[in-house]
Amino acid sequence: MTVDAFRTKPSRLKRPSISPLRYPGGKASLYTRLRALLRYNGLTSGTYVEPYAGGAGAALGLLVTGQVKEVAINDLDPAIFAFWKSLIDSPSDFSQLIREARLSVDEWQKQRDAYLNAPRDDYLRLGFATFYLNRTNRSGVLNGGPIGGMDQTGNYKIDARFNKDGLTERVRLIGMYGKRISVHNMDGIALINQYADSPNTLIYADPPYFEKAGSLYLNSFTSGDHEALAACLNGLNDRRWLLTYDNVPQVAQLYGERRSEEFSLNYSAHRVMKAKEIMVYSDALVTDEERLL
Template identity: 25%
Template sequence: MTLSPITPVKPVAPYIGGKMQLAKHVAHRVHEVPHKTYVEPFVGMGGIFFRRTERPKCEVINDVSGDVVTLFRILQRHYPQFLEVLKFQLTSRSEFERLALTDPTTLTDLERAARFLYLQRTSFGGKVEGRTFGVSLRGARFDLSKVVPLLEDVHERLSGVIIENLAYADCIKRYDRPDTLFYLDPPYWACETYYGKGVFSADDFQKLADQLTGIEGRFLMSINDAPEIREVFSSFEMEEVGLNYTVNPKSQKKVQELIISN
């Protein structure tokens, strides 16, 4: 099961739970597992997917969010047209508030992808639910001279990638094979509502654990270290990973995460 080398690229926008600090460690673990198909049922902005340095022949990214999937499909298939839509976009609080109030289902796919990218790049902390306008003293958060090179890299990286818009359980069921490796990045324990109402609940952790018990393939999952998580996934292997998150230049917050696998 040969993996081909690829050049890592940066995600095009911040996203809550973006995995920047954990990426190298998880990518190393992914590359250690022999597989022909790589699947991410909770891809988000691809914090792990885009930072990997090797790929199998078949790659699948999935998210239940229509905004996420529309953005990636547009970047994959309609990249030149997307740049035309973005050409005159400026960073301003009023434009942020206007787009935040716009129902994405009323937009064309190009408009919806542009709206989502703009909101994610200009909101504070990469929030999806309850976005607020983020102020940066380092320049405009939506600067096309900086955004376009990222979009170009992601457009090229998505070549040949299968993009799905399924519930996580349906994605796992559809692509489960003995030679499949799933990387799972579900919402963290006690953070289920951060991605929107009805997207994921505390009950889903047990449902996910039950499904993973019966799969043919292999999986790696990153999650926050909570007693409830350790109990629900107790039948699987667990690796503790310590991280330091910078709250401000003078302080760091130490946290522990788990890499759970079968």
């Protein structure tokens, strides 16, 4: 079934922008649909789990607006994990680093060196360097170059996406909910299995996609990784989970027995474009109000 943004209407609740990270194709825009699924399934006082969190825009939006009681965010990449851990554990220190940040190519080079070489367990240093590059690189891609170029002759400069007041406010808000956010650095399948039997839990898997994964994700998947995830989720079909992927034939091959629908999503990596993606549902997940009758 083809839908346009899951039949959302302008009159519905506007999605909140909470995450400090910029992610091409980030799923914060699915807030309205996820909010509805939580309500259809009686999970509004439960736990929301993202095994491949990245920017965690949807998770934070759902938590801050009271749609769920707790969220679990996970990322296998040590740099993204360090960002989330340092932000949750030390929001005041993180905010201070934002306020004191110099926005220049020289500073960008220092932060890039920290991103590449800082000890993986120096969470604040590595986490802030990851954040700095995300906010100052083109489209937020960590392996890209700074906005405006190394010579800063572009139409936009390195500080174009680094509003210190707005970013410190997001950090402050997330810090208020820190005790209700658990942060993990593990394989996504392991996290799914950890939470699969937990009551009142919705798992939303948004793994690296089949196409363009190398440019949009820090950890791309092999074909074996995609197959392993499918085996895991298909084996948990009596649990409540959903999955999003790019609209490619492999998804139908891996999840052909599950319900799915197409949706549109705006990407901003290098140029604005609208992509068709697929959402897959477990059989246990109620997807519309009619099924409640």
